[in-house]
Amino acid sequence: xxxxxxxxxxxxxxxxxxxxxxxxxxxxxxxxxxxxxxxxxxxxxxxxxxxxxxxxxxxxxxxxxxxxxxxxxxxxxxxxxxxxxxxxxxxxxxxxxxxxxxxxxxxxxxxxxxxxxxxxxxxxxxxxxxxxxxxxxxxxxxxxxxxxxxxxxxxxxxxxxxxxxxxxxxxxxxxxxxxxxxxxxx
Numbered sequence: 001x002x003x004x005x006x007x008x009x010x011x012x013x014x015x016x017x018x019x020x021x022x023x024x025x026x027x028x029x030x031x032x033x034x035x036x037x038x039x040x041x042x043x044x045x046x047x048x049x050x051x052x053x054x055x056x057x058x059x060x061x062x063x064x065x066x067x068x069x070x071x072x073x074x075x076x077x078x079x080x081x082x083x084x085x086x087x088x089x090x091x092x093x094x095x096x097x098x099x100x101x102x103x104x105x106x107x108x109x110x111x112x113x114x115x116x117x118x119x120x121x122x123x124x125x126x127x128x129x130x131x132x133x134x135x136x137x138x139x140x141x142x143x144x145x146x147x148x149x150x151x152x153x154x155x156x157x158x159x160x161x162x163x164x165x166x167x168x169x170x171x172x173x174x175x176x177x178x179x180x181x182x183x184x185x186x
Contacts, residue, residue, distance in 0.1 A: 036108070068111075080140070
């Protein structure tokens with residue numbers, strides 16, 4: 001696979017729009033990957049304002065995530081940044097803070113359905129680590145699904161624990177039987 005990646009910026013934001021508009025992107029297109037970044041109660045940022053909110057982050061100093069490409073075609077997305085940027089994580093029973101260690105959070109992935117099962121999520125995970133390392137992060141934390149059966153596609157946007165296990169992440173908490181918090185020192 002000829003995989004490359006780039007931070008999400010104002011210049012390549014149209015690639016994210018195009019990725020989210022493809023078949024299978026209906027859930028991510030609704031939240032525009034700002035759900036965990038919203039302040040306040042559910043739906044604090046109305047649906048039509050989520051895209052512009054993410055675009056403003058992309059045009060800011062620290063990109064809010066990365067895009068993955070195969071042969072120049074956008075095929076995936078990973079949301080990543082300092083944990084304090086993801087306000088809703090603090091109120092989550094499943095993803096609540098484990099300790100006071102400063103970590104970067106990786107709460108969401110989206111892979112074009114036509115490219116699933118081909119190692120794209122793992123490539124995005126590795127690229128997200130490189131992105132975090134380049135911005136002086138010491139530890140990446142994620143919140144994958146850990147189920148004995150097949151995880152439905154619309155629940156797999158957290159990533160799968162087996163993928164994180166293969167990349168050297170360690171489980172640090174489990175607040176729900178099928179969901180874990182994992183970390184890796186960079």
